[in-house]
Amino acid sequence: MTGTVHPITLFGAPVLHRPCRPVEHFDDDLARLAEDMFASMYAARGVGLAANQIGVDLRLFVYDCPDQDGERHKGIVANPTVETPTGPGRVLDDSEEGCLSVPGPHASLPRPDTAVCRGFDLSGAPITIEGTGVLARCLQHETDHLNGRLYIDRLPARARKKALREFEAHRSDDAADAARLA
Template sequence: MAVLPIRIFGDPALHSPALPITAFDDDLRVLVADMVDTMHAAPGVGLAAPQVGVGLRLFVYEYTDTDDVVHSGTAVNPVLLVSPPPVEEADEDLDSEGCLSFPGERFPLVRSADALLRAFTVTGEPFEVAASGWLARIFQHEYDHLDGYLYVDRLEFSYAKAAGKIARKRSWGGPGQKWMPGVDTFEGGA
């Protein structure tokens, strides 16, 4: 398959709600395989279709938890139910999050501890995953991409201000900006 370029903060594909998938066909299977290759090359634990410039409701994920259990899959047309997030300030260590579309940076963000993902596989079979901890965070992060949000859009004021400063310094914020996993690098990792 192929590694795809990842869109950077400010690209319109990242800031628009994605459309439902209607065809479970070979084109979808190729897109999913390319997204998995891209996620691995980046490297990341999740990747949503808008991040590669495709405005469809789809994300892939692969995460190994502390018990060495690998959680991986493809979520087509997902619905995500979450517990209420705690009302507290984000912890800089425990809540630190990054994004392949805001590469090389991490900021703390409070997320819900539990999530229930309902979606379809690449072949159209329905499935459900109950998640907690980091897997729940990954689902929320990728699901946000499908609604046109990046995690930096949800940061507390001081962190949002710092993210804005970084975006301006790197001249991010417009259409067509992207990076290529395996070719481009960012200090601090993606």
Template sequence: MAVRPVVITGNPVLHRPAARVGAFDDELRRLVEDMYETMDAAHGVGLAAPQIGVGLRIFTYAFQNDDDVPARGVLVNPVLTLGKISQDAPDPDEESEGCLSVPGYSWPLKRAEWVRVTGFDVEGRPLDFEATGWFARVMQHEYDHLDGKLYVDRLNDKWGRRARKAVKAEGWTADGSSWLPGVDEDPFGH
């Protein structure tokens, strides 16, 4: 098990759809263990394989929830069914997200308050559950990574302009930037 570098927004793997996992084997189990180690070292609530440079449809999560779902898990080849997303402006105090691949920043984004999640665990056993509230937000955020989208790609015009300006100012528009959780300074101040 090892902590892996988290790639930052300019990396192409973050902007293309990830491939389905075909084999539930020891290599997959090692990758998932590395993802847990990296997520924990980063103090994250989720981590998608593309965020560590691996273009596969996998994400881990660690989030206490009221949905009768384990607080820690992995989803392989997940599918999400979304509830309705309000068209109201997002609330900066209540709906701001951050991302390990846009480290140190957060911006408000509307998300569905309910999702149904299906997929598989690391052993290939089927999973099927519903998530609500912030847990639903975590599922949507990580799932977006598997489709080559970052949450900043979904921001409204006002917040999207601010995000693009920050990404440009940080020099993250090109490939080559990453940070190593547990070694580099924590960009979120944990």
């Protein structure tokens, strides 16, 4: 895999908490950014990564994860929108969710078990991805990032506070480990 690994932007950084700018140029710079995002996602052992998670204020995400049948899907989406079912046919999956920008905690977060994501590929051509299982969750999670929303923002207050305590404890542990190695 080509691309440069960038550090993951952590909870609290302003770029994670505001909507990102639309992609307007589908060029070599965007392709390089996507390569860097894949490299960064794989290095962090993630299944999806939004551009703002490496500090870039653009509506772009990458993903590499399975659907409900275990089939692996890999791709790039610029300027995504997500549609989820409404009404009586809507089924929620309450699996645990985590985030590379909030390392440490995971929490049960009900999300629709199917999602349709529309956007553009690296050449600017329209694309549609229909997701189930982890892929559906990933499409929703990454699009949330580009809208300035993290999964912990969707949690009930008590669960959010617990997740933030775990995140802070994880950061403290990482800082102590770094100090020991210095």
